[in-house]
Amino acid sequence: MKIGILGAAGRMGQMLVREVAAGQGIALAGAADMAGHAAIGKDAGQLAGLSPLGVVITQDVATLFATSDVVIDFTLPAATAAHVKRAAETKTPIVIGTTGLGPAETKAITEAAASVAIVQAPNMSLAVNLLLALTRKAASVFDDSYDVAISEMHHRHKVDAPSGTALALRDAVETGGRKRDEITMTAIRAGDLAGEHSVFFIGEGEQLALTHEATSRSVFARGAVHAARWVLNQPPGRYGMQDVLGLD
Secondary structure, three states, X not given: OEEEEEOOOOHHHHHXXXXXXXXXXXXXXXXXXXXXXXXXXXXXXXHOOOOOOOOEEEOOHHHHHHHOOEEEEOOOHHHHHHHHHHHHHHOOOEEEOOOOOOHHHHHHHHHHOOOOEEEEOOOOOHHHHHHHHHHHHHHHHOOOOOEEEEEEEXXXXXXXXXXXXXXXXXXXXXXXXXXXXXXXXXXXXXOOOOOEEEEEEEEOOEEEEEEEEOOOOHHHHHHHHHHHHHHXXXXXXXXXXXXXXXXX
């Protein structure tokens, strides 16, 4: 299976290059990033700390889609909206890990999903997606005598706050039957934290704390490649990691 990576010069993009290079039965078909990026023209493998892979980072998104079986997108919201339209046009399944998506990008993904299989998730980690399932269950069990709080911490350079994962956890609590205005949310941006998310159900005399801590961002790359393998043979539609992992 040939995988193309959008956002290949970024922190997650380089991890994806390493994950694909180490994977069985998969190969890096193309690597692209935004026009003017300093990494344009460099070998994707060397940039990621590997031996040369013979795949140069370009700004040519059209060729990347034409040569890939599946595309993985970790870019910016506006770019992702354009990428899903191209995915629909070329019938190339796409995995989206871009966060901070707004209504316009969400609409673009929904429209494209009528023509092509799309996996979109704010967090590709297996354990985080299990955390979402556990949060839904806990929210359905605890009544409103238990206060609900969501806390998350990320590195200082992460732009969106609260994170996409924190918003997904809030949605999970709501799905479990709690109202949005009953949920307290806090976000911390500091240092080089890979990411920590906690959901608290706090009652009189007891509390339940559900916590996930990422000690390496490689878990997100591993999950994205797993999703790419899964989505290749799926019919058109919009899927999440819960679908990929069979947690629904």
